[in-house]
Amino acid sequence: MPKQKKNNCQLSVVNCRSGQSLVEIMIGLGLGAVLIGAASLGITFMLRSSASSQNYQKGGQLAGGLFDKVSSWSSGNWQNIYGLIKGTSTQYFLNASGTALFSVQGQEGMLDNDVTSGLVGEWKFDEATSTTAYDSTGDNKTGTLTNGPVRTTSGCQIGYCLLFDGTSTYVNAPATSSYSNDVTASVWFKGGGQTASDWNYWMNSTINWLEFGTFSNGAIFKDNNASGTPSVSAGTTFVDNNWHHAVGIIRSNVMEIWIDGQLLGSRSDYPTGQSHSNVGIRIGGNGVARGWAGYIDDARIYNSALSAAEVGNLYRSTAFIRYFTVENVCRTNNSSSSISGVAPCGGGSINDPSTQKISVYTSWLPNNTGSPQLKLSNYITRWQNQVFNQSDWTGGAGQDGPFTSPGRGYSTGTNIDGQSNPGSIQILDLTP
Secondary structure (H helix, E strand, O other): OOOOOOOOOOOEEEEEEEOOOOOEEEEEEOOOOOEEOHHHOEEEEOOOOOOOHHHHHHHHHHHHHHHHHHHHHHHHOHHHHHOOOOEEEEEEEEEEEOOEEEEEEEOEEEEOOOOOOOEEEEEOOOEOOOOEEOEOOOOOOOEEEEOOOEEEOOOOOOOOEEEEEOOOOEEEEEEEEEEOOOEEEEEEEEEOOOOOOOOEEEEEEOOOOEEEEEEOOEEEEEEOOOOOOOEEEOOOOOOOOOOEEEEEEEEOOEEEEEEOOEEEEEEOOOOOOOOEEEEEEEEOOOOOOOOOEEEEEEEEEEOOOOOHHHHHHHHHOOEEEEEEEEEEEEEEOOOOOOEEEEOOOOOOEEEEEEEEEEEEEEEEOOOOOOOOOEEEEEEEEOOOOOEEEEOOOOOOOOOOOOOOOOOOOOOHHHOOOOOOOOEEEEEEEEOO
């Protein structure tokens, strides 16, 4: 890693632990800005003979973009990254709340040619834990998993997905949005079984405006508040235990329903000038008895009418997943303080709390449920430093009374005098 000039440093105790005695002190020299060795980023390609160069290029862009976000996020607050669970078995992605980023356990689904213009709500269901379904647009329409829809990590369409029971399970997103006349609803669904002469909702609204799902006469998109409660039908329910993509659109006086990139139903007598205020969205059911019995993935709502090309992009785009892991880093316990690997540290090495190894993984269909196809790894360092343990204090007798200035009591083998290059201290194994 590049060296940084070690000026304007200060000595401080950064951590204390209880133990038997003052045995070791960890010294970190050269307090400065977060350093990221961008030039040394290493990309490891795990080639698949069937993968195209275009997918590798896009996968590399997505991996690099996530690494840049993680780097910036850690620069704002080191505890953002240091406080995460360490190890390659715990995976994270970043989500936004307004302009702030936060970490989520799981694997984020992405589209190659995504459509984000006009997108005001997107629930990917890519979280690995909790009853929260985050809105990936950053608009804070956070959904709540209600009555136990099951998180599913394999066999989904884009990243992870949810399995609903068809009766009481659903996701409830808050009533924080208002919609104009033009609107688009989009969802991936997979299931089998149709309630006779009743709705099985993929999506519906809390004010009984939007109804989107299957009925006995087919897949239906309906505005239940407009005059005449207009609706359009796809003619069949597509309840066949395969993944399908459904899009419902209102564009001026036209209503449309698209299934798998094909326009299957439309009408041109929709009463224009509609508006809907304080609308909440429910996904997978309404909590009564009109739920979807099957899987749902990547539910979206747009405050605009998508074009035919945009509908095609949502359906045909290659699906990617990406995530990152964090590992503790070991350095040699000598004056060189070189990186020697990741925890657990072997003999002659110690853990460096100011350096973390970040690995970003991406993969794509048809293999995105298997091993990652691209991996990017690098070290993020809070300080450009030297870190080691010391128990030899023969370099000086120390001092009595308050500690008002850095001392010189370091072993001569450390090349530290404590005054020209003061740093920070971590005191280990103390008892009261």
